[in-house]
Amino acid sequence: MDLAVQTFALTKRFKDFVAVDRIDLEIKSEVFGMLGPNGAGKTTLVRMLTTVLQPTEGTATVAGADIRREPGKVRERIGVVAQAMTLDVELTAWENLDIYGKYYGVPRTLRHERIKELLRWVGLAERARDPVGGFSGGMKRRLEIVRSLVHQPQILFLDEPTTGLDPQARAAVWDHLVAIHKDQGITLVITTHYMDEAEGLCDRLAIVDHGKIVALGTPSELKRKVSGGDIVEAELSTIPEAALNALEKADFVLEVKKRDNSLTILVKNGAEAVPRIVQLVDANRGKIKAITLRELTLDDVFLHFTGRSLGE
């Protein structure tokens, strides 16, 4: 099986700023997610893969074509769904898809067949002749996704595909995305900073920070990489320095992050740790208002690898 995407020391510099730093990455036929805070370099990476930006160094093959030498071929073989809505609201659903298909030179008969099929598939067949302006956010999103499929790409790049949608519409979009991969064998490359999106949708994830891939694997692999397993969150009225020091030194604690008056503590075994944390804090004249134990989430993984939470 050929790789969908393979990068070779792919680098992009803007003057002194290194946006993407010698990334080597392989993406198979899968749903691949790229996670990272704003400015981490994931957008620049995708813009190079979709031939919008020229790499400073290194190169990549996308759908079997080199992004430097054969950008035209790459463009014919990929679909891109931008984060912002780029449908023409004055035009009908059909017209939006039809004109897009013409950009790609899809022959008329095939194009019309394909559009009918795609509209039916996302439940918009009855609205084909309606101007897109009257559609709901979820409908527009689904239409935009199938628009990028009119020319039958091998790889689909999506940027934050469910931003701004209500939970129901998001679920519907996810279902369609999963089906696109499963039924049509199209590789999906999704950039996102929604954890649930990454966890629920992606086969593999790359966490991108400061232009590098800091972690790569399936969601469960990534969680396992953060050794230990449980998270204790404690809210205190005040946090004395001594208490913090004591916790950081304790052998059952792996990592402590402090924010305002709350502590996020990564521990080996949650059930054992809770009473010992309470004890340690008490001994150092701290006062715990609330303490909770939960399982590790991708948010914690992200925090572990980047030192930042995704929302920041």
Added chain:
Amino acid sequence: MKAALAVWERDVRKFARQPAVMMAAIIGPFLSLILLGYAFGGAITYAPVAVVRESNGPFSSQFIDIMRIQLSCEYGGVNCKNSYQLTDVSDLDSARAMLRKGLVKAIVYIPLGFDQALTNHANTKVTINVYLDNTDPISAAAITGEITQAGQQLSAQIQINSPTTNSIVNVILADFYRNVFYIEFMAPGSLVQSIMFASIIGGGISILEDKERGIIEGYLVSPLKQYEIIIGVLFAGVTKAMFSAGTLFVLSLMIGAIRPNAGIVGYVLMFLTLFLTSLGIISMMTAYAVRATSRNAYTFTAFPINITLYFTSGAVYPTNGFPTWMQQIAAVNPEAYAVDALRLLMYKGAGLTPVLGDFAFLTGFTVIMIGLATVAFKRAL
């Protein structure tokens, strides 16, 4: 009240931070004022007039001398200049051809026997014929006034020199074309302005919108070639501009604001003029819009550009009436050439030859602007 002050402050601060908006608020009205003011206030100067002299003698020479010293003055007596510039032409037919091509605004015809009649008879009436290019009613009116006065002066001088004579020199005016109303004079400029409006709104703004919405970036990830995008965008703009100019043309025909004196060739050439103008102006505004930093910056600067091009085009007042600096703008203003070509084609029934100069300029302008639009687009793509 403090809150109201804060609201006031926010608005005023925002206004001060947006130079484009401020410029538009000041420059727009200022441009209208000076361009309109100078356009309408100016006396017609140095309008080319052909003199066909079939009679040689002291009286006709005297008449021409009087014509030469006739001055028209601006604002009650300052800045006095000849309103016309005389050119000798050997025969009436050549002069008529020049008038048809728009090379002269009038022909002064001194017929054979003019001097002889005045010399031989003490009491006689002689005539000087003036043929006027009345498709430019403003220049025609200025020329008429001064030549009529010259005739009266000649009569008076003849009678002073020899008090026994009672000869009269009549200046007979003849409109070369059918009567052309001012609204018809203005109509070609309005057609060109509708092209400009369509280019600002339908061309530039839609490109800026596409740029802001990421549609242009969307083109980049598709197999569309750069030249395909540029051609598509420019000709969509031309279609919009031609649609507005075409609609205005038909409306003007319906209300009699345009009553063309043209055959099929004339109409084809009018279409070509409008097409070239549309392509040139659309390309210019596209180049500008693609480089503009924001929609506001574009809109508010397009407004004064529009005013300047329109009022210096000779659309509302003949360019002979302009001060020199405005004539210099007119000389490089594509709208001026478009208006000139349209007037020749609409009211003088001109064929290709008289408008070749206008076409050459418009073609050159269009080629340069397509080049600029291409460069601007390539940078944006």
